[in-house]
Amino acid sequence: MTTLSELATPYTPNWCPGCGNMSLWAAFKNAAVQEGWDNTNTALAAGIGCHGHIVNFTKITSLEGLHGRPIPVATGIKLSDHKLNVFAFTGDGDCLGEGGNHFIHACRRNHDITIVIHDNGLYALTTGQTSPVSPHGFVSKSTPQGNLDNPLWPLQLAIAAGATFVARGYAGHIKELTELFVKANNHKGISVLDVLQPCVTFNKVCTHETYQQNTYYLDGSHDKTDKEAAFIKSMEWGEKKIPLGVFYEVQQDTYESQLPQLKDKPLVMRSPVYEGTEKLLKGYI
Numbered sequence: 001m002t003t004l005s006e007l008a009t010p011y012t013p014n015w016c017p018g019c020g021n022m023s024l025w026a027a028f029k030n031a032a033v034q035e036g037w038d039n040t041n042t043a044l045a046a047g048i049g050c051h052g053h054i055v056n057f058t059k060i061t062s063l064e065g066l067h068g069r070p071i072p073v074a075t076g077i078k079l080s081d082h083k084l085n086v087f088a089f090t091g092d093g094d095c096l097g098e099g100g101n102h103f104i105h106a107c108r109r110n111h112d113i114t115i116v117i118h119d120n121g122l123y124a125l126t127t128g129q130t131s132p133v134s135p136h137g138f139v140s141k142s143t144p145q146g147n148l149d150n151p152l153w154p155l156q157l158a159i160a161a162g163a164t165f166v167a168r169g170y171a172g173h174i175k176e177l178t179e180l181f182v183k184a185n186n187h188k189g190i191s192v193l194d195v196l197q198p199c200v201t202f203n204k205v206c207t208h209e210t211y212q213q214n215t216y217y218l219d220g221s222h223d224k225t226d227k228e229a230a231f232i233k234s235m236e237w238g239e240k241k242i243p244l245g246v247f248y249e250v251q252q253d254t255y256e257s258q259l260p261q262l263k264d265k266p267l268v269m270r271s272p273v274y275e276g277t278e279k280l281l282k283g284y285i
């Protein structure tokens with residue numbers, strides 16, 4: 001059993017008041033308490049950005065690595081101890097800009113990890129530059145004349161790249177987001193959870209108000225095993241038309257389940273000395 005106080009660290013969150021990271025963090029901790037995630041069974045990886053601070057405020061073993069690289073860190077952790085619940089916290093810039101290659105290849109390999117995208121539509125920590133998900137025409141310090149690029153859509157990319165669980169949450173809906181964290185982690189295979197996370201300081205387009213007025217939850221009429229339907233839903237975005245919930249979920253062998261080396265026990269539990277090394281090396285002489 002995990003309690004909220006056991007998840008506390010000595011550090012007070014330094015996110016701006018009203019930042020979506022605050023309630024995203026609350027939802028994650030609620031899920032951790034509900035599911036008993038702690039240092040013995042869970043590990044976190046984070047990228048560089050406002051999102052990455054989450055690991056400083058959550059007392060679960062973690063590594064805040066290089067910008068754009070939380071996904072390879074998370075897959076490395078999972079391969080070394082596949083019994084762990086593994087979460088990669090990443091920003092939209094971190095995940096789809098600097099780390100775009102890692103994202104698509106992790107999706108197609110179906111590693112059993114959960115990727116949480118703190119999707120605030122820009123590079124927040126560096127004070128609000130245009131990111132790969134910022135809309136065409138988006139005005140920021142890096143694009144003062146308006147963004148010339150067309151945006152990437154994380155859910156479309158995840159489905160196209162082969163992810164087996166694809167969902168979207170909104171940071172302002174703590175209860176529903178808690179449930180999505182649990183579902184994403186329970187899914188065997190790669191889970192992509194795109195969380196609409198308003199950056200109240202730099203993003204005046206994607207605000208709490210925008211999401212409160214225009215989001216709705218997918219219901220039983222959406223067949224989440226139908227890839228085409230999921231892809232079509234993932235393209236929906238507009239007034240009163242921002243779907244939340246699970247878009248796509250199918251079962252497939254995970255990367256880890258196909259490795260005979262992991263059948264017995266996790267790699268970390270095995271002796272670091274491989275007894276056949278000498279024989280192996282002699283084979284090259």
Ligand SMILES: Cc1ncc(C[n+]2csc(CCOP(=O)(O)OP(=O)(O)O)c2C)c(N)n1
Nearest residue numbers: 048049050051067091092093094123124125
């Ligand atoms: C390779 C590299 N490029 C750029 C930076 C500078 N940098 C640090 S954080 C950041 C923006 C992070 O934006 P995002 O990943 O969207 O996270 P957010 O701050 O919005 O949560 C940038 C560009 C860096 N640290 N490393």
Ligand code: SF4
Nearest residue numbers: 016019050124199200
């Ligand atoms: S700059 Fe934006 S994302 Fe970063 S803490 Fe402030 S509101 Fe949150």
